[in-house]
Amino acid sequence: MSHVKPKKKTAKRKYRKPLGYDFTVLFIVLILVLFGVVMIFSSSYYYTMTTERFHNDMFYFLKRQSLWAVLGIVAMVGMMHIPYTLWRRFAKLAYWLSNLFLLALPFVGTEAGGQKRWLGIGSLSFQPSEFTKIAVILFLSSYVIEHRKELANLKGFFKACCVLLLPVALIAISNFSSALLVGLMGATILFVASPRVWYFGAAIAGAIPLCGLAVAIPKFRYRLTRIKTWLDPWADPTGDGFQTIQSLYALASGGLFGLGLGQSRQKTFIPEAYNDIIFAIICEELGIVGAALVILLFAVLIWRGIRIAMNAKDSYGMLVATGITAVIAFQSIINIGVVTNTIPNTGQPLPFISYGGTSLLFLMAMVGMLLNISRYPKDREN
Structure with a gap:
């Protein structure tokens, strides 16, 4: 009579998703930052060439933003490798x-x-x-x-x-x-x-x-004036409504495919076109198609941020990822809303694209923290 060895009972094992970063977020952020450097040069070279204090240095803003972009990448990579739970000790x-x-x-x-x-x-x-x-x-x-x-x-x-x-x-x-x-x-x-x-x-x-x-x-009281300007920018076309009107002209003149990179006309009229109003220059030079692609990149980035928050291994990671994603989402919506006159004029840079070293540096540091959270998803059953 043959003896059959009883099968050992194996416990139902859990597995953890491989500890990898969300590279979709990483690639989109790098694309937006590089695109921002290009658009800052495109929207600023005329201004620097016609303004005495820049000494005809057409690369003035390009060099400065490139430096901040490198520092931002260093900050992002550094934050990627620091466990997000460590920052809770220094939160207060x-x-x-x-x-x-x-x-x-x-x-x-x-x-x-x-x-x-x-x-x-x-x-x-x-x-x-x-x-x-x-x-x-x-x-x-x-x-x-x-x-x-x-x-x-x-x-x-x-x-x-x-x-x-x-x-x-x-x-x-x-x-x-x-x-x-x-x-x-x-x-x-x-x-x-x-x-x-x-x-x-x-x-x-x-x-x-x-x-x-x-x-x-x-x-x-100037905030009430901004609301009035939003409702009717043509009531003061050379004053409070000037920037809004010129932005709308840029959106309209871009058409479907735009005038071409570096060919914007409105950047010669819009004050500091490389800053908060840069989305108007994107629309004029790259058209509706180019602007839609930029919006699509932001939409995918926000979606991935929401997924990282939902899959975070603990409540703290979930809430931190939620806050970081909210910053990117609301800042993008506010900037694009102002440029298209959908909401009253208020100054917010377009994330990763507008000129501004402090904004870019801290924003990329936050993305690094978000990427670190993506490395530690919650356990899932097989």
């Missing part, structure tokens, strides 16, 4: 340090465009609002996890809102558009973390009087 410090920077702005900040938005000496300066984005993402994500039970009641939710509103209010003193962006980013984190959706209705109702106050104060 970063949060209060960012508030300290914002408090110092009115007293020791460098003035540009009539507003004090920079800290530093000479070329070694940065915008505290950019650092605040990272600080708020890290600290607010940690705060709502530690006080998750409290978020189920209105008092606890109000405390979490106060954590967000402090830096938002400090930024709004000198930069309303950045305050709006940080507010939307933080609200997205709270929306994902909060078990009571109707609390947001109460928060919006409470924010309405604050918005009215922001318009009523004489110092901030």
Whole structure:
């Protein structure tokens, strides 16, 4: 009689997705950054050649943005290799340090465009609002996890809102558009973390009087003018409506395939066309097709960011990825909305494309953090 050895029971094993980065995010960001360098040169060389302070150096903005792009790539690669959980230890410090920077702005900040938005000496300066984005993402994500039970009641939710509103209010003193962006980013984190959706209705109702106050104060009355300009830019075509009108002309003259790279006419009229309004130059030189491809890249990037957040191995990674994705999404929407006159004029650079070293550096550092989160997905059963 033959003896049959009983089969050993094998436990149902779990496997972890191979520890690889989301290379779709990496490639899209690199494409956008390189494309931004090209478009900054295309939209700025006429301005530098016709402005005395640049000494006819047509490569002035190209060289500076290229340097910041290299530094941004270094920051992104560095953040890719640092476990995102490590930053939670420094979240509170970063949060209060960012508030300290914002408090110092009115007293020791460098003035540009009539507003004090920079800290530093000479070329070694940065915008505290950019650092605040990272600080708020890290600290607010940690705060709502530690006080998750409290978020189920209105008092606890109000405390979490106060954590967000402090830096938002400090930024709004000198930069309303950045305050709006940080507010939307933080609200997205709270929306994902909060078990009571109707609390947001109460928060919006409470924010309405604050918005009215922001318009009523004489110092901030210009915001009401921007709304009037948005509704009818042709009411003041050579004043407040000038930039909006010239942007719309650029969109219209580009047609389907554009005038060709470097062939924009409106960059000779639009002030600082290489900056917040660069999407208009993209539309004029590359047409609707080129602009649609740029929007498609942003859409895929945002989609991948949402997937990274959904697949994060823990709640902290999920909320941090949500905040980073929200920054890219809202900043893109605001910039494109302003250029197309879909929303009132407010200054926000187009992520990875517009000229600006501080914005590019901190944004790419955040992408590096997002890529690190993508390396640690939650376990899935076989």
